[in-house]
Amino acid sequence: MAAIASLQAIHLKLGRRGSIRCGIAEPSGEPAPIGQKTRYNDGLAERVFMGLFARKMDKFGGSKKKNEVKEKGFWDYDYESFVEVSKRVMQGRSRTQQQEVVREVLLSMLPPGAPEQFRKLFPPTKWAAEFNAALTVPFFHWLVGPSQVIEVEVNGVKQRSGVRIKKCRYLENSGCVGMCVNMCKIPTQDFFTNEFGLPLTMNPNFDDMSCEMIYGQAPPAFEEDPATKQPCLADICSMSNPSSPICPKLQA
Numbered sequence: 001m002a003a004i005a006s007l008q009a010i011h012l013k014l015g016r017r018g019s020i021r022c023g024i025a026e027p028s029g030e031p032a033p034i035g036q037k038t039r040y041n042d043g044l045a046e047r048v049f050m051g052l053f054a055r056k057m058d059k060f061g062g063s064k065k066k067n068e069v070k071e072k073g074f075w076d077y078d079y080e081s082f083v084e085v086s087k088r089v090m091q092g093r094s095r096t097q098q099q100e101v102v103r104e105v106l107l108s109m110l111p112p113g114a115p116e117q118f119r120k121l122f123p124p125t126k127w128a129a130e131f132n133a134a135l136t137v138p139f140f141h142w143l144v145g146p147s148q149v150i151e152v153e154v155n156g157v158k159q160r161s162g163v164r165i166k167k168c169r170y171l172e173n174s175g176c177v178g179m180c181v182n183m184c185k186i187p188t189q190d191f192f193t194n195e196f197g198l199p200l201t202m203n204p205n206f207d208d209m210s211c212e213m214i215y216g217q218a219p220p221a222f223e224e225d226p227a228t229k230q231p232c233l234a235d236i237c238s239m240s241n242p243s244s245p246i247c248p249k250l251q252a
Contacts, residue, residue, distance in 0.1 A: 024146065031145055031167035034208060037146065038172060042079065046142035051077040054085045056105045061088035076248065083173045085182050087239070095249060102187035117250075119197040127159035128198055129154070129216030135161045144211070145169040154216040163213040169239045171209050175236035178249025180204055181227050189219040206230055 024031065025039035032038040042050070042094045054077040077085075089101055122128035130149075137147050144165045149166045152162035185202045192200035192215075199218040204211040204227055223226055232240035241248050 012183065025133055030229055031172075038167060038169065040079070040142075040145075042142065047075060047078070049142060050079060050082045051054075051075060052109075053105070054082045054232070056108060057085045057089055057101075058084075060101045060105070061085050078113050079169070079173060083170070083179075086174065087176075088177065090183070090249065095178070095186075097149075098182040098249075099187045099190070102183055103191060106187070106191055115197075117144075117193045118195075122196070124160070124198050124216065126157065126216065127155075130159055132198065133161045133163050133213070135216050143169065145172070150212075152212075152214050152217070154214065159216065161215040163215075165211040165213070166216045168204065168211050171204065171206075171211070175233055176239060176249070177206060177230045177232055177237070177247040178239075180206075181250055182228075185227060193219060203227070206233065 023041045023043075025041045026032055087246050090098055091102070100167055122132065133149050137149060143148070145167055147165040149160050150162040150164045151160050153159075154161065168180070168182055174180065181204075185204060189200050189202055192198050199216055200213060201214045201217040201219040203214070206227075219225070228250050229246055230250070231245055232242060234240045234242040239249075244251075
């Protein structure tokens with residue numbers, strides 16, 4: 001989910017107040033194997049973020065289920081309902097409209113002038129890219145699951161500005177290629193690159209649900225990005241169209 005972008009702008013303040021932790025409930029302490037859903041123990045901080053983003057997204061959501069007509073309270077949101085809100089946002093919108101909704105939500109999360117301040121604090125340097133990669137790992141465990149900083153090559157220079165997400169929680173719970181690309185990958189890349197001025201490329205792997213984030217690397221054009229040519233995950237996506245060679249949500 002593109003929540004990464006706006007959370008990146010506020011995590012320093014939260015980090016000073018206390019650690020943000022979210023534990024995997026699997027006996028191994030690692031994400032569940034492909035085909036099984038990973039169980040998490042979400043604490044107070046995680047529920048705060050889920051409620052915050054879900055309520056913002058809910059304003060753009062379509063019609064709700066009959067048993068959800070009553071507006072949810074802040075603490076009523078969990079990760080599943082957070083993903084459900086994302087699905088409703090997709091309904092009746094083109095891919096560009098979906099991406100614009102995420103952008104509007106992210107901007108609404110930030111105080112006035114935040115993007116400009118981010119640009120001053122984190123100009124597009126090797127240090128800024130590595131610093132943001134390091135912060136992504138502990139502060140976004142709740143959103144994407146466990147990850148680690150890795151060495152990558154950006155414009156011929158090796159640097160530790162990459163983050164490998166072991167098994168993305170958002171993709172695992174949505175099961176939707178279109179949601180991954182339209183509601184997370186593209187808007188997050190765009191927000192960091194164009195609003196914050198720090199290039200970011202995200203490379204999801206739909207075979208094992210891992211993802212690689214590369215801070216400092218400019219993202220490819222939509223038409224040239226392999227992620228935009230992926231078929232549906234027919235075995236796990238409730239909205240899939242197995243007969244289509246490319247996820248319909250990537251074509252609209």
